Amino acid sequence: MDPQTATPHLNLFLFDAATILTLMMWAGFFIKNKPTAFYYLIVGLSFNAFVFFGMHYDSIVLGNMEFWWFWGLYGIGQLTSDLVMAVVLFTNKDILGLVKVKNYLVRRLGTY
Numbered sequence: 270m271d272p273q274t275a276t277p278h279l280n281l282f283l284f285d286a287a288t289i290l291t292l293m294m295w296a297g298f299f300i301k302n303k304p305t306a307f308y309y310l311i312v313g314l315s316f317n318a319f320v321f322f323g324m325h326y327d328s329i330v331l332g333n334m335e336f337w338w339f340w341g342l343y344g345i346g347q348l349t350s351d352l353v354m355a356v357v358l359f360t361n362k363d364i365l366g367l368v369k370v371k372n373y374l375v376r377r378l379g380t381y
Contacts, residue, residue, distance in 0.1 A: 278325035285318035306358045308367050313354040320347055 292310060296303055320343045327333045327340075357364060 276325060276329055278321045278328070282318050282321040282325060285314045285321060289314050289318065305361050305363050305368050306354075308371060309354055309357040309365075312367055313350045316350050317347055 289311060292307070292314075296307060300307070320339075323339060324343050353365065363369060
């Protein structure tokens with residue numbers, strides 16, 4: 270196997286991790302009131318990074334080449350995550366309620 274193509278999922282995981290880190294640093298320095306789309310990007314990219322790393326581990330490290338439920342999660346979840354991120358980037362609407370959940374958790378955990 271060619272080393273450049275042997276680990277495409279690991280490369281995608283690293284790209285997503287670098288993007289998340291860059292977004293977090295940029296937001297920390299330049300944004301006081303984060304837009305709704307910021308939270309969706311962080312959650313969506315984190316989910317994508319999780320499934321990319323899982324696919325790398327399953328196919329390259331474990332050598333599994335048989336379909337199972339995680340591959341279905343990868344196929345459907347990654348595309349759905351990308352679609353939701355794109356829609357929220359254009360509309361900046363909290364379509365899944367992520368910001369509401371975040372605000373609730375901050376209020377709830379902040380009282381302790």
